[in-house]
Amino acid sequence: MKVKQTFFSQSSILVTGMLVFLSSCGNNQQQAEIPPAEVPVEQVKEGLGLSRREYPASIQGVSDVEIRPQVSGYLHKILVDEGAYVQAGQSLFKIDDRVYMEQYNTAKAAILVAKANQKTAKIDLDRKMEMVREGIVSDLQLHQAQASYDAAAAALAQAEAAAQSAKINYDFCTIKAPVSGYLGRIPYRLGSLIGMSSVEPLTVVSDARQINVYFNMSEIDFIQFQEKHAGSSVQEKLKHAAPVDLMVANGSVYPHKGRIDAVEGRFNETTGSVTFRAKFDNQQGALRAGNTGKIVIEQQYDKVLLIPIASTMSIQDKIYVFGVEKDNKVVQKGISVLGKSGTNYMVSSGISAGDRYITAGFERLQPGMTVLPQQTKVDQVNAQLQGR
Numbered sequence: 001m002k003v004k005q006t007f008f009s010q011s012s013i014l015v016t017g018m019l020v021f022l023s024s025c026g027n028n029q030q031q032a033e034i035p036p037a038e039v040p041v042e043q044v045k046e047g048l049g050l051s052r053r054e055y056p057a058s059i060q061g062v063s064d065v066e067i068r069p070q071v072s073g074y075l076h077k078i079l080v081d082e083g084a085y086v087q088a089g090q091s092l093f094k095i096d097d098r099v100y101m102e103q104y105n106t107a108k109a110a111i112l113v114a115k116a117n118q119k120t121a122k123i124d125l126d127r128k129m130e131m132v133r134e135g136i137v138s139d140l141q142l143h144q145a146q147a148s149y150d151a152a153a154a155a156l157a158q159a160e161a162a163a164q165s166a167k168i169n170y171d172f173c174t175i176k177a178p179v180s181g182y183l184g185r186i187p188y189r190l191g192s193l194i195g196m197s198s199v200e201p202l203t204v205v206s207d208a209r210q211i212n213v214y215f216n217m218s219e220i221d222f223i224q225f226q227e228k229h230a231g232s233s234v235q236e237k238l239k240h241a242a243p244v245d246l247m248v249a250n251g252s253v254y255p256h257k258g259r260i261d262a263v264e265g266r267f268n269e270t271t272g273s274v275t276f277r278a279k280f281d282n283q284q285g286a287l288r289a290g291n292t293g294k295i296v297i298e299q300q301y302d303k304v305l306l307i308p309i310a311s312t313m314s315i316q317d318k319i320y321v322f323g324v325e326k327d328n329k330v331v332q333k334g335i336s337v338l339g340k341s342g343t344n345y346m347v348s349s350g351i352s353a354g355d356r357y358i359t360a361g362f363e364r365l366q367p368g369m370t371v372l373p374q375q376t377k378v379d380q381v382n383a384q385l386q387g388r
Helices: 003-033 097-132 137-174 220-229 234-240 377-387
Strands: 037-043 045-065 073-078 091-095 175-176 181-183 203-218 245-248 259-263 273-281 294-307 312-315 317-324 328-340 344-349 355-360 369-373
Touching: 045 181, 045 273, 045 344, 137 175, 175 181, 175 245, 203 220, 220 273, 234 259, 294 328, 317 344
Parallel strands: 037 369
Antiparallel strands: 037 355, 045 203, 045 294, 045 328, 073 091, 091 175, 181 203, 203 273, 245 294, 259 273, 294 344, 312 317, 317 328, 317 355, 328 344
């Protein structure tokens, strides 16, 4: 019985081993028969690239002038309303001017007194000059009369200057717009005591016929900006820069283009950026100081390599494309991009014109795998034309 059991056990092991061997051979044969994956392939082409970069921006009037009183007093009249457009020289506010009017009247009266004293001194001087010629009085008395006349003349000039100063203070009671523009908020009301030491201005006049738009550019973007435009200085490069667009808060593009006309003299050490200024016309007053938006800068690249963004893969901060070598082996290539142009990346390095790359279905591929490139529609059309 033991002999039979041993025999059957050995037979079972032998049969099992042969089945495993045959199964293994069958699997290897099946694996060998699996065809390469068929994937769509394109060639890298050169084309016209147009990059579009947006920078958050703040909008200010060409001149935002704080309106502050030059004299102290009670606010007597408010002649304009908040948000109104005013012309340069237009009256805005009126301070109670009664005190300053009396000071001016007093100064004018002092002028009359000074003129009378000068006239008296002139009569005395003329009389002394006649008496000296006749030898009645000495030259000393003549010099004294001349000094009195000079003092009276100086007193008259001083009185006239005081009157002029009083007139200026009186005129300051009527506060006028120094420039044309739109008024800001008016924080004061009738009867408020205002003066040069007031914390808040009466209002702000924004000359918004032209507006300045300020935006920040990183150091890398600034270097690229300098390299792109001709000129030996920043000012010359700004003259060669193309006009820019302004995207307002609702996403629409402002109808008038602007030009970059100034760059800040130094970088912000905290943000690592430099401030640019672009100027836009705003004759219709569509934009106001304090608005926000985005500066849109478009840059054209001639004969740049274009790769569809959908045909690339991003891993951390690097971008890869799956290329196809001559033997149809897959190779993963890291590429450097200049920016986006529509749905394409503009490539600066990592791949060359004419190289083949997989446009889709590369997610499960591994470098070194063999693939079967599909004919593109363009290739199919060319093949049909050649067949004819």
